[in-house]
Amino acid sequence: MDRVYGGYEVKTYEEQFYVDAVSGVTLEAYENEVLGIAGESGCGKSTLLKIIYGYVKPPLTVRSGRVLVDTGKGSIDVLSMDLEERRSRIWWRYISYIPQNAMNVLNPTSRIRDHFAEVLRLHQGLDREEAYRVAAEYVTQLGLPRDVVNAFPHQLSGGMRQRVVIALALIMKPRVVLADEPTTALDVVVQRGILQTLIERQRELRNTLILVTHDMGVHAMLTDRIAIMYAGKIVEIGRTEEVFEKPLHPYTRMLIESLPRLGDKRVRKGLAGQPPDLRSPPPGCRFHPRCPYTTDRCRREEPPLVEVEKGHWVACWLYAKK
Numbered sequence: 001m002d003r004v005y006g007g008y009e010v011k012t013y014e015e016q017f018y019v020d021a022v023s024g025v026t027l028e029a030y031e032n033e034v035l036g037i038a039g040e041s042g043c044g045k046s047t048l049l050k051i052i053y054g055y056v057k058p059p060l061t062v063r064s065g066r067v068l069v070d071t072g073k074g075s076i077d078v079l080s081m082d083l084e085e086r087r088s089r090i091w092w093r094y095i096s097y098i099p100q101n102a103m104n105v106l107n108p109t110s111r112i113r114d115h116f117a118e119v120l121r122l123h124q125g126l127d128r129e130e131a132y133r134v135a136a137e138y139v140t141q142l143g144l145p146r147d148v149v150n151a152f153p154h155q156l157s158g159g160m161r162q163r164v165v166i167a168l169a170l171i172m173k174p175r176v177v178l179a180d181e182p183t184t185a186l187d188v189v190v191q192r193g194i195l196q197t198l199i200e201r202q203r204e205l206r207n208t209l210i211l212v213t214h215d216m217g218v219h220a221m222l223t224d225r226i227a228i229m230y231a232g233k234i235v236e237i238g239r240t241e242e243v244f245e246k247p248l249h250p251y252t253r254m255l256i257e258s259l260p261r262l263g264d265k266r267v268r269k270g271l272a273g274q275p276p277d278l279r280s281p282p283p284g285c286r287f288h289p290r291c292p293y294t295t296d297r298c299r300r301e302e303p304p305l306v307e308v309e310k311g312h313w314v315a316c317w318l319y320a321k322k
């Protein structure tokens with residue numbers, strides 16, 4: 001097709017309306033680790049988590065890629081299954097998802113015990129009464145009162161509903177738990193309790209917790225490794241301690257420098273500029289319009305993700321071999 005007509009470039013429907021929310025991401029998460037994903041709003045963190053879970057429904061589509069989950073008896077590609085297969089074969093059992101605003105995902109017309117019963121019947125073949133008993137037992141282990149299972153969601157506080165959703169996500173002891181901003185909209189004390197529950201269960205199950213939050217303080221305290229996302233791409237990944245002590249990517253440095261520090265009264269600089277519109281991201285390095293070190297090469301060519309020190313990767317021409 002002739003792409004120029006009357007002096008204007010003609011774009012296909014896909015080119016005009018597709019947003020590459022996440023692209024070129026390769027990520028490994030290990031057993032018994034908490035992997036954090038950080039970045040500004042709209043950088044693709046939540047979309048990435050949905051894709052890993054296989055919760056891919058229009059308008060979200062995956063054009064290419066695989067998500068491999070180790071089941072202990074080999075790995076399965078989540079994206080090769082249809083939604084029904086994911087629901088019956090891998091969700092809850094191998095991989096669980098705690099969505100943003102999880103407290104609003106409970107069906108308002110069902111008692112909490114029925115939410116548990118559905119999962120326990122599907123994956124353990126328990127009858128209704130047995131499932132109710134197991135659910136009541138289980139919630140007490142997570143510090144919830146036993147009779148919470150008899151309540152309807154609207155009878156519980158926001159923090160309590162969030163704990164119920166977390167309990168549901170963990171009841172089948174999944175190998176991978178994905179938590180998307182699990183404490184948004186909760187007060188600080190409740191937030192701390194919920195994060196503590198998540199981490200305690202992760203340590204007990206020795207599984208993988210992938211935690212998305214924009215709160216760098218939470219990453220610093222709770223995660224083993226951290227991946228920094230910018231405009232749909234991972235720009236840095238490494239051990240959390242190392243990334244905080246020695247951030248390599250200019251964007252990571254800006255993120256960390258903008259954090260308040262105890263006793264330091266200097267005014268912190270916010271991040272200058274705005275993330276790009278992902279319908280037409282800038283060529284080359286997507287961070288180049290905001291970066292103080294931009295060169296011509298940055299404007300032209302996308303930097304590869306390279307390992308600068310063992311386990312510490314960065315996508316920036318300042319570190320790539322020429």
Ligand code: SF4
Nearest residue numbers: 285288291298316317
């Ligand atoms: Fe800045 Fe260039 Fe590195 Fe991108 S590749 S972060 S523009 S120095």
